[in-house]
Amino acid sequence: MKKTIAILAAGTAFGVVAMPAAAQNMGSSDFTGPRVEAIIGYDVSKAGSTSDNDINDQDDESIDGLMYGVGIGYDVDMGGVVVGVEGEYTDSTAKTEYSNGGDFEGFGLGRVDAGRDLYVGARVGAKVSPDLLAYVKGGYTNARYNVLATDGENELDENIDTDGWRLGAGLEYAMSDNMFTKIEYRYSKYSEAEIDFQDLPDSDRFDIDTDRHQVVASVGMRF
Template sequence: MKKFAALLAAGTAMAVATPALAQDNSTFTGFRVEALGGYDVSKAGSDVDNDLNDEDDQSIDGFMYGVGVGYDFAFGGVLVGLEGEISDSTAKTEFNDGDLEDLGLGVRVDTGRDLYAGARVGFLAGDNALVYVKGGYTNGRYNLLAADGTNEIETNLDLDGFRVGAGAEYALSENMFIKAEYRYSNYSEGEFDFQNNGFFDDDTGESGRFDADLDRHQVAVGVGLRF
């Protein structure tokens, strides 16, 4: 929540310091669709650490890519928008237990799809520029494969949490724009979905929910069209 409050404070400060509130913000209203790409890193949160094996990666990173949609409304000099996004990432790693690697023991973790639904609040920073803060709900998926030398267990880990961020958007024309933003996500609740004949599952095929603490940082750029 401290990160969210800081982002909101920064956005408010930019709005107060910018005399562009009186400008016409119709350039940034209406329905939009965008393609996104950037850097993605996931790591254990402050409540979690792996001190068992120094050879294990403490974080996984890769290239994030996805698409987003949104609709923005103007309220005087303030822009308020609803938005959604689906993305994926190339981030992956393998955790191996030292010398036991030769016996086939280990775990592979790949990032899966990431869903986001939220809102943003923006302020004009010039005739064709917008600065904004954002926040909402996110559901991330990580694909896990564990092996003990004989058997393999494959499962998905679905995580629920929140996302906050801040960015800037620039209108290249009446219908086309580019943007750049930083996003922070924290996943605080998770659930395994095993794909191995109900192993560790309940009758529905899903395990019980549990507390988690996983941080995700992303720097994304995008290009889009407004209709």
């Protein structure tokens, strides 16, 4: 039976003391410059359509949990349009909850943990209001899954590095000249992978079919 989780309650309170000279700029935010942010949200990885098991309804074939990390970026505000580049390093608590009632065949036998996720990409947005930006994004993602598998005699404890692409959309609100908050949905598709052996060269690349969905919130600073 598929597991349903409802997550995301995040609140942030800030006190801002504005300098008199900066008061003239209020109401017309400039999204230009480098930025850093802290990210947290809901993360789920699922077997894709070509590897989904529709025969055994006991197989959940998904892992979900809390995603957290940091991001950096640089944006250029061209008036009504903002363009930028960005990168992230995140991790996740998502892992299999293996039981006698089912097996996560989309990820292999045994235990699977979602590991670090590297992302680099670009975004473009339009100002909905002077301090609110609606944007879309896309880029490259390299996610790691930590796999522990056994056949009763031999044990495999290795990392699988996966390559894929990511698309997303979100809203960014400028709380002040240098503080902002964001909410974002993104979808990632992983189609190639390799086993990252600890004591041997990495395996040849092989095809996979894994989908990833994330709903995240961020708070950050622009310099």
